[in-house]
Amino acid sequence: MVEAARLTAHFRLTVLDGRMYVETFRESIQTRALFTAWGIVQLMRRYPGKLPDLELMFDCDDRPVLPEIEYGKDGSEQPPLFRYGSDWESLDIVFPDWSFWGWAEINIKPWKSLLEDIKEGNKRTKWEDRVPYAYWKGNPEVAPWRGDLMKCNATNQNDWNARLYVQNWLAESESGYKQSNLQDQCTHRYKIYIEGYGWSVSEKYILACDSPTLLMTSRWYDFFVRSMVPQQHYWPVRDEDKCRSLKFAVEWGNNHPEKAKNIGKAGSRFIQEDLKMEYVYDYMFHLLTEYAKLLKYKPSIRPNATELCAEAMVCTADGNARKFMEESLEKTPSDSIPCALPPPFSRKELIIHRAKMLKAENEVKRWEMKYWDKQNIEKPEQPD
Structure with missing residues (x-):
């Protein structure tokens, strides 16, 4: 077999x-x-x-x-x-x-030392002093949903509370990856995780910041993320309505700063403590x-x-x-x-766990729908 x-x-x-x-x-x-x-x-x-x-x-x-x-x-x-x-x-x-032992091609160090660097990066700027928007930087060409995400960047007509940047790895390699140091990217109050062609190796790096991770609806999982719970370790964002979902997530977090901070800290604590190299x-x-x-x-x-x-x-x-x-x-x-x-989940326990996660995601979805229904102005159109 x-x-x-x-x-x-x-x-x-x-x-x-x-x-x-x-x-x-x-x-x-x-x-x-x-x-x-x-x-x-x-x-x-x-x-x-x-x-x-x-x-x-x-x-x-x-x-x-x-x-x-x-x-x-x-x-x-x-x-x-x-x-x-x-x-x-x-x-x-x-x-x-593989990247737990280093990603040689893009100069990302082994996890043990990189995690210490990110911890130091977290200390540079208090959460309250970070840029009050959602941040993402990556390659939008690898999957249609990433290209769709780029439509949520701020324009003269709409500001979806997202600041999105294209990662040009060729230019970065020529400059010695000076703009891609992961320890320097914990500068915004919120970080966005979105998958690429499949599950993305960037997940642990994004979650390690003390900023709440706005996690786009996931199709795939790695070996650790199934232990993380929506609203506790990250904030779920709907893939089918990205821009409005991102805007609501940032508005909610800025209006509930202590709760948002706690989600960010719980997510990064999980990564920094439960995902130690040992x-x-x-x-x-x-x-x-x-x-x-x-x-x-x-x-x-x-x-x-x-x-x-x-x-x-x-x-x-x-x-x-x-x-x-x-x-x-x-x-x-x-x-x-x-x-x-601990022993692995039985099939029944796994179903219960997934139901708990889905309940937390649906609760956020209801809050989001209620938020838009209460707006006194016409809902901004989702970009095509």
Whole structure:
């Protein structure tokens, strides 16, 4: 069954007797596959000898490919496939994304050190003194909903309380990414998260600011966001009516500053405390350990597989890739065992959890509709 997941996988990863091997099937986007493998090598350095024998397939692309409807209701026919994000109708297994160990191509540092930088950036400007609008900067060309978002920028006719900017990565690379330092982007009272072609790696960076995240209706999820609750950790924004929804969110927050501040702080506290690098490793450890228990055979080393070790990977890398590997290297084993995880949700518990989230989203929607109904002026037209 593992072999059946090879159809879209970028690589096969095998752990055998405490050593790791990778068989590459096709190149991934940029260095996604390289840094994903690097992250698992670091996990093995953190907990040497503790990861069981296993074999898995990893797909480094953005969208899930295992729709639940095509497999048995209990998932018994599902070919196990790991990736960075999935959706509520798919069975792909979510795993921490490559950028936790650095995004070499756009000069984003490993998560552990970047998180400290963002914490310092949060201290520079108090929430009350930040620009009282919603901020987003990114590439609007990757998905139609991002292009649609750009229509919510302020014009001479309407101000939707949003300040939106196009990210030109070519220009940024030529200037040394001086305008893209994430620790310098916690300057507005509100930050917007919107997906790209699939789930967006920008999510954790946006949520780490103390500003409330205005989270556009999500189609996909990563491994941590399902633990976050609307109105508690972020503010939900409707994808089908972006501009009015953004305008209301900012108006509500500016009129309820303490509540807005608390949402921003709760969201960033979750990211800064519950998404520490040591907990990311523990999640990886438990996920891979539980996965290994399902295998009914002993993995073997494939003829085209290459053994990976930290020293060899660093020696063959250069530029930012080498720099970030050296920065994220686990130099010594952990002096504690992985933390204990609560048992996973049952299907019933998951349905209840989703219902709770939907209730919170619908409550915001009702407030929003009431807000527009009370306006004494004609509602501004949503841009085409």
